[in-house]
Amino acid sequence: MTRGAVVVLALLLMISSTTFVRCEPQVPCYFVFGDSLSDPGNNNDLNTKAKANYPPYGIDFPGGVATGRFSNGRNFVDRITELLGFDEYIPPYSTAKGRQILKGVNYASGAAGIRSETGQHLGDRISMDQQLVNHGLTVAKIPWYGFTALRNLGKCLYTVNIGNNDYINNYFNSNYSSSSIYYPEEYAQALISKYGLQLKSLYLLGARKIAVFGVGLVGCTLGEIYTFGPSEGSLCVDKINEAVKIFNEKLINLVDDLTMELPGAQFTYIGASSSTDTGSAVANTTCCKVRDDFQCVEFDTVCEGRDNYIFWDGYHPTEVVNILSGESAYSGINSKYIHPVDIKTLVSCDREFMLRKVKDRISTRLSSA
Ligand SMILES: *[C@@H]1O[C@H](CO)[C@@H](O)[C@H](O)[C@H]1NC(C)=O
Ligand SMILES: *[C@@H]1O[C@H](CO)[C@@H](O)[C@H](O)[C@H]1NC(C)=O
Numbered sequence: 001m002t003r004g005a006v007v008v009l010a011l012l013l014m015i016s017s018t019t020f021v022r023c024e025p026q027v028p029c030y031f032v033f034g035d036s037l038s039d040p041g042n043n044n045d046l047n048t049k050a051k052a053n054y055p056p057y058g059i060d061f062p063g064g065v066a067t068g069r070f071s072n073g074r075n076f077v078d079r080i081t082e083l084l085g086f087d088e089y090i091p092p093y094s095t096a097k098g099r100q101i102l103k104g105v106n107y108a109s110g111a112a113g114i115r116s117e118t119g120q121h122l123g124d125r126i127s128m129d130q131q132l133v134n135h136g137l138t139v140a141k142i143p144w145y146g147f148t149a150l151r152n153l154g155k156c157l158y159t160v161n162i163g164n165n166d167y168i169n170n171y172f173n174s175n176y177s178s179s180s181i182y183y184p185e186e187y188a189q190a191l192i193s194k195y196g197l198q199l200k201s202l203y204l205l206g207a208r209k210i211a212v213f214g215v216g217l218v219g220c221t222l223g224e225i226y227t228f229g230p231s232e233g234s235l236c237v238d239k240i241n242e243a244v245k246i247f248n249e250k251l252i253n254l255v256d257d258l259t260m261e262l263p264g265a266q267f268t269y270i271g272a273s274s275s276t277d278t279g280s281a282v283a284n285t286t287c288c289k290v291r292d293d294f295q296c297v298e299f300d301t302v303c304e305g306r307d308n309y310i311f312w313d314g315y316h317p318t319e320v321v322n323i324l325s326g327e328s329a330y331s332g333i334n335s336k337y338i339h340p341v342d343i344k345t346l347v348s349c350d351r352e353f354m355l356r357k358v359k360d361r362i363s364t365r366l367s368s369a
Pocket of ligand 1: 121122173174175
């Protein structure tokens with residue numbers, strides 16, 4: 001090649017690379033921990049009933065593929081990923097390779113819990129402890145990609161949504177003895193103690209901006225309502241929601257304490273808004289026909305007008321609900337569920353800003369006590 005041709009080629013490369021530049025994501029990477037609400041397919045090759053890699057799951061996902069997400073389409077993590085400006089979804093740990101890990105990894109696993117035994121009657125799952133071990137393996141590879149990649153770990157977003165199964169597939173399931181050992185208050189405290197250690201390990205692996213999701217109103221899921229029957233004068237199983245409420249109140253305090261205690265840490269709590277708030281949508285029927293474990297029957301037909309339904313299967317929301325959850329976590333649309341900041345603020349503001357908010361909260365907590 002002549003020298004002139006090289007110059008022209010270099011110019012063309014420059015032009016084409018500027019033409020294809022896209023909007024930079026707001027964070028260099030996004031790491032995800034959690035249960036089926038966040039799982040993008042990590043259970044697909046595990047021996048468990050808790051997997052969703054068959055139709056009709058994924059019927060509304062791009063390409064209509066059953067990726068292993070427990071919904072008809074995207075989950076709330078996918079929506080947060082889009083809002084952060086990433087042009088691809090965060091890959092599951094089970095398939096993430098090479099440089100992909102620099103943009104983040106999703107470790108979430110259906111049926112997983114804070115407690116390691118949670119969900120075991122359904123088969124294999126990746127508990128929160130194991131998800132952290134897996135993240136440790138990822139972090140150990142990062143230095144190969146240079147100092148910037150390593151330093152980025154403290155700038156990335158981390159979300160953790162775990163605890164639902166410690167109620168559904170442990171405390172309120174007769175295959176487990178926890179409810180005969182602990183009162184709800186004690187069980188919540190035992191979970192919180194363990195969760196606190198897990199969140200500290202995440203911090204020790206370099207995480208600084210961490211959004212922690214509360215447990216949802218699992219007593220209002222159709223799976224639990226079909227299992228226990230609604231409480232008198234209620235649409236939901238009230239004893240389950242009451243137990244979960246104790247956990248969430250403790251979790252808000254844990255999150256404040258961790259921000260105060262750990263140098264450089266920014267934790268925020270995001271509560272699940274009540275899906276029964278959602279107006280006139282169909283909340284008393286699942287969209288797919290369900291098996292006895294309340295997951296969709298394989299290859300069966302599904303409802304029309306899926307955007308009008310709350311529940312996809314017996315436990316998991318439809319895509320339209322997931323999109324709303326992702327958007328309200330990101331922009332705090334429903335701010336009464338968020339302490340102290342939404343994800344948009346978490347990724348853009350410094351620790352001083354959050355500390356001020358946490359101190360305000362703690363002083364009102366003390367003065368009202
Ligand atoms: C307990 O576990 C067995 C399988 O190990 C399952 O068949 C049964 O439905 C479970 N019970 C409940 C209440 O989930
Ligand atoms: C669900 O609620 C609607 C309207 O309230 C009612 O017409 C329908 O029969 C209910 N379906 C079930 C399965 O309970």
